[in-house]
Amino acid sequence: MNHYFQQEYIRHGHIEVICGSMFSGKTEELIRRLKRAQFARQNVEIYKPTIDTRYSEENVVSHDSNYIKSMPVDAPESILLLASDAEVVGIDEAQFFDETLVDVCKKMADAGKRVIVAGLDMDFLGTPFGPMPALMAIAEDVTKVHAICVRCGNLAQFSHRIVKGEKQVMLGEKDEYEPLCRDCFNKALNAHHHEVE
Template identity: 75%
Template structure:
């Protein structure tokens, strides 16, 4: 019989898929539910993501949630000493150290929810996402719909 370490309550969730598949929408939905449950939530995104807002994560459906832009995944550790849930959007734009940062947060009892593109435009694995997906306890893959044929879009 296997028993999990009862003191570890943190875990990693990854929401991945193609562009326009609803990754950020799902991230925002999960984070807002955590806030509704009175959990302490912090949200981060790469500094280079300034498409809609510099200090918000914004979905294509125009839903938004306040976030902190960071240059390096290590900066996340400096700002999460007293949180229950950490959200990270556009994780594919971080370097591989994001994987260790997420593991460390989870080992410290934090629920970590990461969203990002799993493949680039050529269909190849994108940045640290494959390692995050392998490390995560829960992976949700969402799909866009092709506007030409109506089938699932894969990248």
């Protein structure tokens, strides 16, 4: 990246999306980018949905316990009001927000903010999840991170639910979900369908 382009990229607002399956390092990458921005003395604000309090009410925490201070919010509109002075806005677990998050991120980027969004791109059935597909479409930069398939060792992009339950939103850990590659995910889904029949 040449120096001129780098300056332009930093000065203008834009949206970055970090997506992938569970256990792929999405939150870890979000925290890494936000800590770099803090180190550069930029005004950084971090938000997550109030639904996600698995590790901490007040922090964004990765599976391997790296964390950064955050604020839980009920609705994306709150982020617009709360982040008015921020230069960099981080949003974790974006899939749990509704579609209004897309417009909120767009407004912040249009106002000159760097918006970094992390979330699951697919639910446990392999279906695009919440506002993530639309965010990926409008983002300047999309990073898809992968876990390792626990069954065959290939790159995994699917979050397979091990426990029974049809609700799309079910917060979980290693006991409830496993990262799988496409082939192993399809085999697991087929096995589940045969059990149900």
